[in-house]
Every structure is written in C-alpha cells, then in structure tokens.
Amino acid sequence: MKRIGVLTTGGDAPGMNAAIRAxxxxxxxxxxxxxxxxxxxxxxxxxxxxxxxxxxxxxxxNKAGTFLKTKRFPEFKxxxxxxxxxxxxxxxxxxxxxxxxxxxxxxxxxxxSSDFDFPVVLIPASIDNDLxxxxxxxxxxxxxxxxxxxxxxxxxxxxxxxxxxxxxxxxREKGNLAVEVAVACGAExxxxxxxxxxxxxxxxxxxxQDKKGKTSSIIILAEGAGRANELAAFLQTEFPxxxxxxxxxxxxxxxxxxxxxxRVLAAQFxxxxxxxxxxxxxxxxxxxxxxxxVYIPLKDVVSRSKDIPAKHLEIVKNMAI
Ligand code: ADP
Numbered sequence: 001m002k003r004i005g006v007l008t009t010g011g012d013a014p015g016m017n018a019a020i021r022a023x024x025x026x027x028x029x030x031x032x033x034x035x036x037x038x039x040x041x042x043x044x045x046x047x048x049x050x051x052x053x054x055x056x057x058x059x060x061x062n063k064a065g066t067f068l069k070t071k072r073f074p075e076f077k078x079x080x081x082x083x084x085x086x087x088x089x090x091x092x093x094x095x096x097x098x099x100x101x102x103x104x105x106x107x108x109x110x111x112x113s114s115d116f117d118f119p120v121v122l123i124p125a126s127i128d129n130d131l132x133x134x135x136x137x138x139x140x141x142x143x144x145x146x147x148x149x150x151x152x153x154x155x156x157x158x159x160x161x162x163x164x165x166x167x168x169x170x171x172r173e174k175g176n177l178a179v180e181v182a183v184a185c186g187a188e189x190x191x192x193x194x195x196x197x198x199x200x201x202x203x204x205x206x207x208x209q210d211k212k213g214k215t216s217s218i219i220i221l222a223e224g225a226g227r228a229n230e231l232a233a234f235l236q237t238e239f240p241x242x243x244x245x246x247x248x249x250x251x252x253x254x255x256x257x258x259x260x261x262x263r264v265l266a267a268q269f270x271x272x273x274x275x276x277x278x279x280x281x282x283x284x285x286x287x288x289x290x291x292x293x294v295y296i297p298l299k300d301v302v303s304r305s306k307d308i309p310a311k312h313l314e315i316v317k318n319m320a321i
Contacts, residue, residue: 001119003033004277005094006052007068009040009108010101012254013125013139014064015262021057022270023098023123028054030278035094040101041108042073044085049092061263064142064255070101076108079115086116095119096277098270102126102137106285110298113283121273122285122298123266127253130174132304133296134287138269141261143170143253144180150249151185155218162215164206164239166232166246170253171222177253178222179309179316188217188320191231193224194308202231203238205320212321268293 006023008016024034036056038048050056060067075081089097096119099109106122113120124131127143147169158165167187171177175192182190189205191197197205202219209217221228232246258266269286272293276284283298 001032001095001277001280003035003093004096004098004274005035005037005049005089005092006098006100007037007040007043008066008070008100008125010070010072010103010105011126012065012070013102013127013137014142014254014256014258015138015266016066016070016100016125017057017060017063018258018263018266019100019123019125019138019270020066020068021061022267023274024052024057025054026271026274030274032274032278035092036068039069039071040073040105041076041085042071044088045073045075045081047088047092062257064258066100076112082112082115085112086118089118096121096282098123098273098277100125100138102128103130106131106298106301110283110302113298119277119280119282120298121276121282122301123269123273124285124287125266127177128171128174129176130306131285131287132301132306133285133294134289136261136265136288138266139258139262140177141265142256142259143177144184145259146253146256147177147181147249148184150252151181151187151218151220154247155185158216158218158245161243163243163245164217164219164235166219166221166228166235166244168221168223168228168246168248170249172224174306175222175225176306176309178220179312182220182316183312185218185220186319187220187316188214189219190313190316191219191225192222192308192313195313196225199231199234202235206235206239209320
C-alpha cells in the first residue's frame with residue numbers, strides 16, 4: 001500500500017489527536033504516505049484532503065479534540081454519496097482508510113468498506129465506551145477522570161451542607177461512563193439508559209439511606225436515562241426536608257488533556273490499524289481485551305452490542321450501605 005487516508009468522525013473524544021499522530025508516524029516509518037481527510041466523512045465528499053508528514057502531527061499528543069476536525073454527515077448513508085467519496089479517494093491515490101470514531105462511525109466504515117471492497121480499519125474513539133469487542137475506547141479513561149474530578153468537587157459541598165446531588169453525565173444510549181464514575185466516586189445511586197430505575201425505586205433507595213443515617217448522597221444520572229433538573233425537582237417534592245440540588249457536567253467531559261491510558265491506547269491502536277491495512281486485513285476494528293491488542297471484524301462491531309457493566313452496577317449497589 002503506497003498511500004492511506006485518515007479521518008476523525010462523529011463525536012470528538014480526547015486522544016483522537018494522539019491516534020492520528022500514531023497512524024501518521026507508523027505509516028511514514030513503513031514508507032506509506034498519509035492523506036489527512038478533514039471533517040470526517042464529509043471531507044471525503046468535498047475532497048478536503050491534505051498531505052500529512054511527521055511534522056504535521058507535532059505537538060498534538062497532549063491536546064484533546066482533533067486537528068483534522070469532525071463533523072456529522074448523515075448524507076454518508078446514501079449510496080450515491082459514498083460512491084462519490086470512493087471515487088475521490090481513488091483519484092487521490094488513497095488505497096486504504098483509517099477511520100477514528102465511535103459507534104455511528106463504525107457503521108459508516110463497515111458500509112463503505114463493504115460497498116466497494118475498500119480497505120478500512122476503525123480505531124474506536126468515544127467517551128461512551130460503547131463499542132462491542134473492546135474493553136476500552138480511546139478517550140473513555142480521560143472522560144471518566146474529568147467527570148470524577150468534577151463529582152469529587154461537588155461531593156465536598158454536598159457533604160458540608162447535607163445535600164443530595166443529582167449529577168448528569170454524558171451517555172445517551174449507554175451508561176458505561178456513568179457507572180464507572182459512580183464506582184470511582186462512591187455514588188449512592190446510578191441511573192443508566194439500559195436499566196432505568198423508576199422514580200419510586202429511587203425514592204425508596206433514598207428512604208433506606210435516610211434510615212441508615214446518610215445525610216448526603218450523590219446520584220449519577222446518564223443523560224439518556226432522564227434529566228437532572230426534572231429528577232431533582234421530583235425528589236424535592238418527595239423529600240421536602242432535604243436540600244436537593246443538581247448539576248449537569250456537559251461538554252467539559254469531552255475536553256481536557258488526554259490521560260496516560262488514553263494516549264497509550266491511541267498509540268497502540270494507531271500502530272495496529274496501519275499494520276492491519278498493510279496486511280490488507282479489513283474491515284476490522286482495533287480493540288483491547290485484557291492487556292492484549294485484538295482485531296474485531298467490523299461486521300461484529302456493528303451487529304452486536306456491548307454488555308451492560310453488570311458487575312460494576314452491583315458494586316455501586318453493594319457499597320451504598
Ligand atoms: P459516533 O461515531 O460518535 O457514534 P455518529 O453516530 O454521529 O457518531 O456517526 C458519525 C458519522 O458516521 C455520521 O455523521 C455519518 O456520517 C456516519 N454514519 C453513521 N451511521 C451510518 C450508517 N448507518 N451508514 C453510513 N454512515 C453512517
């Protein structure tokens with residue numbers, strides 16, 4: 001393979017830059033040229049291509065976000081749009097593609113590779129850690145750490161004032177982030193989209209905690225399981241003598257300098273992705289299982305769903321006594 005392309009698409013995640021850097025430098029060290037594609041799949045359509053060299057990726061390993069930019073591009077679901085993208089890649093002499101992104105990006109990557117038998121490898125990058133086949137995605141560890149530090153700060157004030165806090169974290173469809181944050185912060189309750197708790201169950205859990213002498217508590221709510229303001233308002237009517245507050249962590253969870261784990265994973269995945277393309281193994285996703293770098297067929301990634309983090313949910317429950 002003489003030239004490959006690299007793009008970032010979907011929601012941004014810390015470590016995308018470190019992954020691009022790893023792809024570019026691995027490829028160049030193997031004598032492969034690299035074309036950067038700006039703004040995700042839309043850059044394939046608009047021919048937003050730039051030649052990348054080792055210096056193009058200097059000084060970005062510690063920066064969140066993606067210097068290639070990312071964009072949502074629903075038009076990529078149309079075959080005629082994908083056909084044009086394919087032609088543009090052929091015209092530019094690009095023989096393989098590394099896609100860095102999340103769940104939706106995986107669907108696009110699988111579709112594109114299947115349509116044209118084009119070599120595509122996905123590097124999973126997502127703060128949601130919601131892709132089947134890998135223990136971790138690039139960016140997840142950083143987002144969890146950012147949220148943990150914010151929740152710790154909120155706990156300081158919650159404890160001082162005997163307050164109950166509902167804290168909303170990201171996670172529209174999956175609660176992996178919420179559950180990890182809940183375990184790490186010692187939250188009393190965690191509510192995720194996959195296992196929604198009824199309001200009356202939340203009330204009875206808080207009543208139990210009252211009986212055990214707990215004067216403040218933290219409830220972690222994944223955004224896909226409800227809104228923090230609504231839950232806080234409801235709980236305030238149920239517990240008029242408690243001070244119920246809420247906080248929505250929001251976009252801070254996407255930013256911040258990537259943690260060591262995120263950067264190392266980006267380096268491992270970037271290296272593995274280029275090696276897969278070199279061997280013409282596609283369409284695959286790079287992943288990590290235990291401590292091993294593994295390759296998962298994209299067909300499985302798009303057709304199967306990651307398990308609920310049941311053991312960690314259990315830990316939250318057992319520790320809330
Ligand atoms: P993420 O990868 O973070 O989950 P999105 O769900 O927005 O983000 O997906 C990123 C992009 O992938 C979309 O904007 C679209 O261009 C492409 N995409 C998503 N689903 C499909 C699909 N079924 N077929 C083709 N392209 C898709």
